[in-house]
Amino acid sequence: xxxxxxxxxxxxxxxxxxxxxxxxxxxxxxxxxxxxxxxxxxxxxxxxxxxxxxxxxxxxxxxxxxxxxxxxxxxxxxxxxxxxxxxxxxxxxxxxxxxxxxxxxxxxxxxxxxxxxxxxxxxxxxxxxxxxxxxxxxxxxxxxxxxxxxxxxxxxxxxxxxxxxxxxxxxxxxxxxxxxxxxxxxxxxxxxxxxxxxxxxx
Amino acid sequence: xxxxxxxxxxxxxxxxxxxxxxxxxxxxxxxxxxxxxxxxxxxxxxxxxxxxxxxxxxxxxxxxxxxxxxxxxxxxxxxxxxxxxxxxxxxxxxxxxxxxxxxxxxxxxxxxxxxxxxxxxxxxxxxxxxxxxxxxxxxxxxxxxxxxxxxxxxxxxxxxxxxxxxxxxxxxxxxxxxxxxxxxxxxxxxxxxxxxxxxxxxxxxxxxxxxxxxxxxxxxxxxxxxxxxxxxxxxxxxxxxxxxxxxxxxxxxxxxxxxxxxxxxxxxxxxxxxxxxxxxxxxxxxxxxxxxxxxxxxxxxxxxxxxxxxxxxxxxxxxxxxxxxxxxxxxxxxxxxxxxxxxxxxxxxxxxxxxxxxxxxxxxxxxxxxxxxxxxxxxxxxxxxxxxxxxxxxxxxxxxxxxxxxxxxxxxxxxxxxxxxxxxxxxxxxxxxxxxxxxxxxxxxxxxxxxxxxxxxxxxxxxxxxxxxxxxxxxxxxxxxxxxxxxxxxx
Amino acid sequence: xxxxxxxxxxxxxxxxxxxxxxxxxxxxxxxxxxxxxxxxxxxxxxxxxxxxxxxxxxxxxxxxxxxxxxxxxxxxxxxxxxxxxxxxxxxxxxxxxxxxxxxxxxxxxxxxxxxxxxxxxxxxxxxxxxxxxxxxxxxxxxxxxxxxxxxxxxxxxxxxxxxxxxxxxxxxxxxxxxxxxxxxxxxxxxxxxxxxxxxxxxxxxxxxxxxxxxxxxxxxxxxxxxxxxxxxxxxxx
Numbered sequence: 050x051x052x053x054x055x056x057x058x059x060x061x062x063x064x065x066x067x068x069x070x071x072x073x074x075x076x077x078x079x080x081x082x083x084x085x086x087x088x089x090x091x092x093x094x095x096x097x098x099x100x101x102x103x104x105x106x107x108x109x110x111x112x113x114x115x116x117x118x119x120x121x122x123x124x125x126x127x128x129x130x131x132x133x134x135x136x137x138x139x140x141x142x143x144x145x146x147x148x149x150x151x152x153x154x155x156x157x158x159x160x161x162x163x164x165x166x167x168x169x170x171x172x173x174x175x176x177x178x179x180x181x182x183x184x185x186x187x188x189x190x191x192x193x194x195x196x197x198x199x200x201x202x203x204x205x206x207x208x209x210x211x212x213x214x215x216x217x218x219x220x221x222x223x224x225x226x227x228x229x230x231x232x233x234x235x236x237x238x239x240x241x242x243x244x245x246x247x248x249x250x251x
Numbered sequence: 252x253x254x255x256x257x258x259x260x261x262x263x264x265x266x267x268x269x270x271x272x273x274x275x276x277x278x279x280x281x282x283x284x285x286x287x288x289x290x291x292x293x294x295x296x297x298x299x300x301x302x303x304x305x306x307x308x309x310x311x312x313x314x315x316x317x318x319x320x321x322x323x324x325x326x327x328x329x330x331x332x333x334x335x336x337x338x339x340x341x342x343x344x345x346x347x348x349x350x351x352x353x354x355x356x357x358x359x360x361x362x363x364x365x366x367x368x369x370x371x372x373x374x375x376x377x378x379x380x381x382x383x384x385x386x387x388x389x390x391x392x393x394x395x396x397x398x399x400x401x402x403x404x405x406x407x408x409x410x411x412x413x414x415x416x417x418x419x420x421x422x423x424x425x426x427x428x429x430x431x432x433x434x435x436x437x438x439x440x441x442x443x444x445x446x447x448x449x450x451x452x453x454x455x456x457x458x459x460x461x462x463x464x465x466x467x468x469x470x471x472x473x474x475x476x477x478x479x480x481x482x483x484x485x486x487x488x489x490x491x492x493x494x495x496x497x498x499x500x501x502x503x504x505x506x507x508x509x510x511x512x513x514x515x516x517x518x519x520x521x522x523x524x525x526x527x528x529x530x531x532x533x534x535x536x537x538x539x540x541x542x543x544x545x546x547x548x549x550x551x552x553x554x555x556x557x558x559x560x561x562x563x564x565x566x567x568x569x570x571x572x573x574x575x576x577x578x579x580x581x582x583x584x585x586x587x588x589x590x591x592x593x594x595x596x597x598x599x600x601x602x603x604x605x606x607x608x609x610x611x612x613x614x615x616x617x618x619x620x621x622x623x624x625x626x627x628x629x630x631x632x633x634x635x636x637x638x639x640x641x642x643x644x645x646x647x648x649x650x651x652x653x654x655x656x657x658x659x660x661x662x663x664x665x666x667x668x669x670x671x672x673x674x675x676x677x678x679x680x681x682x683x684x685x686x687x688x689x690x691x692x693x694x695x696x697x698x699x700x701x702x703x704x705x706x707x708x709x710x711x712x713x714x715x716x717x718x719x720x721x722x723x724x725x726x727x728x729x730x731x732x733x734x735x736x737x738x739x740x741x742x
Numbered sequence: 743x744x745x746x747x748x749x750x751x752x753x754x755x756x757x758x759x760x761x762x763x764x765x766x767x768x769x770x771x772x773x774x775x776x777x778x779x780x781x782x783x784x785x786x787x788x789x790x791x792x793x794x795x796x797x798x799x800x801x802x803x804x805x806x807x808x809x810x811x812x813x814x815x816x817x818x819x820x821x822x823x824x825x826x827x828x829x830x831x832x833x834x835x836x837x838x839x840x841x842x843x844x845x846x847x848x849x850x851x852x853x854x855x856x857x858x859x860x861x862x863x864x865x866x867x868x869x870x871x872x873x874x875x876x877x878x879x880x881x882x883x884x885x886x887x888x889x890x891x892x893x894x895x896x897x898x899x900x901x902x903x904x905x906x907x908x909x910x911x912x913x914x915x916x917x918x919x920x921x922x923x924x925x926x927x928x929x930x931x932x933x934x935x936x937x938x939x940x941x942x943x944x945x946x947x948x949x950x951x952x953x954x955x956x957x958x959x960x961x962x963x964x965x966x967x968x969x970x971x972x973x974x975x976x977x978x979x
Contacts (some may be wrong), residue, residue, distance in 0.1 A: 059869060060940060061938040062874065062936060062944055063307075063872075063933075063940075064872060065874045065878070066873050066874065066875070066932050066935050066936045066939065067929075067930040067932040068878075069768050069874065069875035069876065069877065069878025069881075069882065069932075069940075070878055070879070070882045070928050070931060070932045070935070071928065071932075072878075072879045073878070073879045073880075073882040073883045073885075073886060074882075074886060074924070074925075074928055076879070076883070077883060077886050084785065085536070090829060090830060090833035091829055091833075093833055093836060106925065107925065110929075114929070116864070119871075122870060123875060125871060125876065126872055126880060127872060127875050127876045130750055130876065131876075132764070133765065133861075134762070134847060134850065135842070135844075135847050135851065136765070136840065136843035136844035136845070136846060136848070137844075138769075138839060139769050139773070139839050142903055150880050153971055166876060179348065180978045181836070181840075182783045185832075185835070185836060186503045188855075189832065189835070191832050192835040192836070192839065193832070196815070207934025215676065227769070233786070235917060239917075239918070239921055239922070242600050243634070243918070243922055244925065245635045246600060246634040246636075246637075247636035248264075248634075248637060249925075249926065249928065249929040249930075287890075293906055301885070301941055303941065306940070307936070307937065307940065327945065328940050328941070328943070328945055329943035329945045329946040329947075331945070332940075332942055332943035332944065336942075337941040339934070339937065339938065340935060344930070344931050344934035344938070345934065345935075346881075346936060346939045347853075347877070347878070347881060347935060347939055348856070348857060348877070348881060349857070349880065349884075350855065350856070350857060352857070352953060353856075353857040353953060353954070356953040358942035358943060360950050360951050360952060360953060361942055361943035361946050362946065363946065363948040363949065363951050364951060365951060366951055366952065366955055367875050367954075369951060370953070371954050373953065391884050391888075402938075406940065406942075409942070409943075409959070419899045422824075452881070463886055474970070477777075493810070524763065526854060534749065557895070561898075561900060562899070581902075583898055583899060584901070586899065587899050588899060589894065590895075590896065592892070592927075593925060594842050594923060594926055595889070595892040595893050595895075595896050595923050595927065596896040596899075596900075596923070597922075597926075598900075598902075598918055598919045598922050598923065599922075599925065603773050606901065608902070608919075609756070609900045609901045609902045609915070610901075615794075627785055636926055650900070653799075654900070714879075731817060739835055
């Protein structure tokens with residue numbers, strides 16, 4: 050129960066500020082989770098898995114505080130702008146924006162109040178950073194061949210076409226879904242156990 | 252200028268601070284102080300004047316509020332903002348920008364004032380408030396007092412007709428409060444209308460025209476400077492108000508016989524970012540002592556206490572407990588800090604769960620007894636976040652007792668507390684002090700006089716003063732706190 | 743973006759929009775680059791820009807690291823085979839796509855102040871609904887760090903270890919101890935920030951003016967044209 054004015058439709062200044070604060074938290078959480086993966090050569094594709102680990106509870110609480118249309122999309126936009134300014138690949142920024150917009154739609158189907166839908170929205174949101182990697186996987190030879198003057202080696206081509214390559218893609222997808230689901234689930238539990246009782250939800 | 256007519260208000264969620272049939276009228280250029288116990292409604296009145304009620308805080312409102320002819324309930328907040336400027340108590344969460352210049356200009360930028368005029372206002376403001384040295388800086392690097400000055404400057408730049416301040420001195424030390432007083436004097440000379448809700452009264456005594464005392468939502472008395480200072484100390488305390496004249500506060504005599512020292516610091520030097528912050532600290536303390544730590548902000552009190560508790564590891568020298576040197580980990584097991592913002596220390600979903608958090612085999616009997624001793628038994632099943640500030644503090648103290656901590660540190664425990672709560676905290680600390688060593692960091696002269704047995708003052712990286720607090724050392728304590736001794740400092 | 747500490751003297755001051763445009767151009771160049779050698783040229787351009795912005799040490803280190811990776815690619819990767827080769831090829835092809843923008847971003851972020859960036863955003867007529875959350879996000883990120891220090895202290899005093907070891911020992915409790923105070927503090931901060939903003943007229947329907955005035959100058963046009971030329975040359979090669 051809150052004594053603060055709730056009845057305004059659309060995003061109020063208070064909502065926008067909550068969104069800013071929580072966007073900061075989302076960014077920091079995903080950076081902390083993902084940075085280790087991003088800089089290790091073998092694990093770089095699993096960045097989205099690491100990034101999805103921590104922000105779940107933040108995401109769930111955000112939806113509990115601002116259960117309105119466009120909140121997630123705008124957050125996606127500003128996080129994308131921040132990633133752009135920090136020099137991330139354009140596919141990641143675009144992916145992030147699309148992921149957030151889709152998440153907005155998904156969570157919106159139940160008016161942002163259904164925990165299950167919100168967790169699903171979070172999973173979709175977590176696929177944002179995979180943009181770069183999908184862009185890569187569409188044509189790995191093209192990316193590598195500009196780098197290597199004499200073109201890609203047969204080894205590389207076979208490796209990229211082989212099961213090993215598909216396995217990486219599969220791990221990336223399944224891993225992200227799994228970790229995002231766990232993180233979102235922990236978030237819903239925390240909401241129930243603590244935040245709703247503490248009176249900080251809308 | 253400001254008219255409250257037949258105001259009745261109650262918050263939607265039932266929190267304290269509602270108002271019952273308030274009629275108040277404030278003339279242009281008047282400086283009015285609203286005082287009373289916590290929950291009496293003084294903050295609510297400020298919220299009615301600046302429009303936060305009904306735009307931000309929901310509740311049932313009857314009656315009319317008008318400022319300069321504007322009907323507040325029907326005026327959008329941004330229009331009100333041009334006439335009524337508000338300064339709040341917590342410097343940390345008031346600033347919207349990262350650098351000082353942008354923060355000072357924030358309000359006037361919102362008013363869409365043309366860019367050339369923005370610069371002129373910025374210059375005038377920093378000139379008038381004497382804050383040129385704070386221009387172009389990162390707000391995160393400023394001290395609490397400096398942040399509060401920027402907050403004030405931000406409102407000054409908007410040049411409103413009415414200034415509203417809600418407990419502006421809560422987090423400030425004595426020097427900063429003096430600066431605040433000068434700023435208020437300045438705007439008073441400009442014939443601005445000033446409304447202040449405050450607990451700390453002494454610094455306003457020669458500025459205010461009218462003092463309104465509220466109790467449980469009703470106006471119980473209206474005084475002017477003269478009639479208010481004629482109230483006896485006993486009356487003042489019974490109606491729950493803080494000191495009007497600090498020179499009338501006398502340190503209480505405490506017991507002077509303590510068992511031998513248990514804690515000893517030998518030649519301790521503290522380092523922060525490779526620089527020596529404090530050097531050659533020698534200190535002895537016995538159980539039962541309540542030691543007040545005093546010194547300017549930035550002198551290193553926090554670093555010292557964090558090192559004592561084992562949280563800060565860059566130091567040289569020895570910390571001895573009963574003669575045996577203690578490493579940081581052992582000190583951590585022995586100490587506990589009740590932080591200025593207790594919220595960082597509350598983790599669990601009920602008071603009960605909080606008390607048993609982190610303990611391998613909790614002793615429920617001990618938990619029950621402790622909660623009873625601190626008068627918190629009724630709140631066992633409540634979520635800590637729903638309690639008041641004072642109650643949260645008590646939980647933190649309960650936790651330290653249950654964990655058997657022998658060194659206890661309180662960091663500014665009374666900021667923003669009214670007289671009764673401050674006395675309660677003092678009583679609490681005295682009660683639990685018998686088998687512990689307690690360190691208190693505070694700027695609150697009234698509080699320290701009541702509760703501390705000894706004062707340690709830090710200055711320029713060394714212990715400058717270390718003396719016991721008694722009637723005899725009153726003058727010295729006053730000096731340490733920077734009190735101006737009036738020639739008629741006697742009752 | 744950096745908050746100002748002292749008046750940092752830059753050799754040449756560039757409009758924040760210039761830096762954004764350069765970032766976008768670099769991004770396009772990196773995506774359409776015909777060869778690695780061409781990318782070296784791009785890095786050179788970026789390094790010179792960095793020197794102009796007085797980021798001397800940074801530009802030198804950035805170029806050196808890139809050279810090291812370049813030489814590694816040219817001499818080792820071209821001629822090797824096997825799993826190591828595949829692994830490095832995959833990773834490095836990603837790195838090379840991201841490196842120029844990352845390096846330029848480092849220069850941009852450390853030489854632009856938050857308020858300049860916000861001024862650029864409002865000049866670009868980006869709606870308030872996006873600028874306000876962005877500004878708040880930039881302002882709150884340092885606060886998260888402060889909050890975390892306090893929470894870490896509090897956890898250690900309660901014998902709950904804020905580390906990986908503690909998490910493995912008792913995950914539930916560590917999770918609660920980290921998230922609960924952090925999110926409660928965030929919630930409270932959001933409320934107080936809103937009050938501080940609303941009582942200073944942020945809801946005003948008229949568009950805000952800006953203290954920091956930014957304008958394009960000759961130097962901005964010159965620098966943008968250089969990068970634009972590089973882009974066009976790259977497209978034709």
